[in-house]
Amino acid sequence: MRVSELLESRRAQWRELEELCVKMEGGSRRKVEAKTAIRFSSLYRSACADLALATAYQLPPETTDYLHRLVGRAHNQLYRSRSFQAATWGRQLLVDVPRRLFGDNYLRLAFGVFWGVFLLSMIMAYRVPGFAEQVVPREMILQMEEMYSEPIEGSGPGLGGGMVGFYVMHNAGIGLRCFAFGIFFGVGGLYAVLYNAATLGSVFGYMATTPQSDNFFHFVTAHGPFELTAVVLAAAAGMRMGFSLVDTRGLPRIASLRQAAQQAVPIIAVAVILFGMAAVIETFLSPSAAPYWIKAVVSVVSAGLLTFYFVVLGYPRGA
Amino acid sequence: MSDSSALDTAVEIITPENIAFRYRVAGPFRRLPAYLIDFGIRLTAWMITSVAVMIAFSSLGLPGFGLAATLIIIFALTWLYGGLFEALWNGQTPGKRLMNIRVLTVEGRPINGWQAVLRNVLRAADMMPLMFYLVGFLSAMLTPRFQRLGDLAAGTMVVVEEPKWFQGVIRLREAEVVRLAGQIPPGFQASRTTARALAAYVQRRPQFSAPRRAEIAGHLGRPLRRQFNLPPETNLDLLLAAVYHHTFVTDRREEERVVAAGSPFAPIATSPFAPPSEPADQAAPVES
Secondary structure, three states: OOOOHHHHHHHHHHHHHHHHHHHHHOOHHHHHOHHHHHHHHHHHHHHHHHHHHHHHOOOOOHHHHHHHHHHHEEEEEHHHOOOOOOOHHHHHHHHHHHHHHHHHHHHHHHHHHHHHHHHHHHHHHHOOOHHHHHHHHHHHHHHHHHHHHHHOOOOHHHHHHHHHHEEEEEEEHHHHHHHHHHHOHHHHHHHHOOOOOOOOHHHHHHHHHHHOEEEEHHHHHHOOOHHHHHHHHHHHHHHHHHHOOOOOOOOOHHHHHHHHHHHHHHHHHHHHHHHHHHHHHHOHHHHHOOOOHHHHHHHHHHHHHHHHHHHHOOOOOOO | OHHOOOOOOOEEOOOOOOOOOEEEEEHHHHHHHHHHHHHHHHHHHHHHHHHHHHHHHHHOOHHHHHHHHHHHHHHHHHOOHHHHHHHOOOOOOOOHHOOEEEEEEEEOOOOHHHHHHHHHHOHHHHOOOOOOOHHHHHHHHHHHOOOOOHHHHOEEEEEEEOOOOOOOOOOOOOHHHHHHHHOOOOOOOOOOOHHHHHHHHHHHHOOOOHHHHHHHHHHHHHHHHHOOOOOOOOOOHHHHHHHHHHHOOOOOHHHHHOOOOOOOOHHHHHOOOOOOOOOOOHHHHOOO
């Protein structure tokens, strides 16, 4: 038996497989007939068998290389990405995530750091004159004072509703970046939490001392709970990833990171959803002329919803 | 093969069919152009859709919603473009498709939606500082599969998936080669590594000049010339070509033919995996 003859005898099928690959890569895969698909898979398996025996039978290296690529190419058409399993989303978001977060030490840490620093800098900014200027740039304070100098009398949703896009883009962007930087051993996430807590706390404390304080709290009350929780969640998801590199629970570091990242994805998804809800409130309710008690009710209801989500849905149950 | 993978950028994948095949991992010089192409596409899509959406909503008298939609589209293009494409296009974005690369899991399986989104969201960390991608570049240089941080966390890698033309046995037409091949003792059988070296040499010898051929062929040719008791003036380049001819093209010995009948390629035709053997000309109707 000659090697050259063997090659010739197999070549027709290899070429057929190649043609089928081109056809399937062309995007018309949904229309591939059952017959073609069956033919494809059997051609693929025989190409696999040829490759397995190629070295044993001393095929020229070029041919082996060709077979490696052919098999790889066909493999990627046969085993395709499963994209998103949307059916599991509801379960993930309403059952798995709250239960995971209920006993989540990273969330506790992020929550504690955020509110601790927030309250501390708020008190400092309120009691100590000049504290806020040291934490927040002077221009930002002047800008805030100017922004809230007019009472909120309901000029309608900001930019006729356009602000909802801005808030989603800006705030969810910060949240996602905060999550991504968490991979640097959690330091990124921790830094983002500290920075946001100190800045927001100082602004809150400072604004309370100014004549504009009424306008300011009138504006921030309604969307506060969703937005602040979202920041904390995003940071906690990032810390979960970053700290998994340090505390590996007995796994190799990279495997530990992979596991933590997989768990963190639905958490960051929840954070983005919260940012979206906060953006809607911030655009349509916060700047409106609605009396303060309505905004306070919205705030209390959203805080209640969050509590329900984290505590009632999250409370550990026997499996 | 495992020895070559140590210095190579190849990764070995074991398929569910229990076959090991190799992929080439994509390095920065393929991934950067792919990224830039995607960036250009994103920028263009952003400009076109934002203008279109703004005009559409303004004509409806709702400019505010037009602005909101535009900003949300920018957000989606920034954070979800790569993730959605990779999830729906089997691990490829338009840029990756043009550069013939694909994202797979480190086990060689296709990625799922979560992995696609995760590796693209973590791009924000890989881009640091600013847009210079230093973190991602460093991480790729330090890992054997060129993984940036997003790849490490999602358990993915980027491989080259380039079609390659079939190249079989090379037919040597030179009369001198055929004559020399006849002088090789019929019992001679090249070892596996020798056969590989011969094939590599014959593949490339058309690109070498005559003195260079003599120099390269000398390493293997001289011992073979001694072994075959050929006259010292035998051309070593042609001798190697003749041994190649003998190994890959000429009929093997009688007893080996018996072995061959029960070996690699013969049983495939009758194995359960093998497709019904169809002549090549009959393959055409299947295509249509």
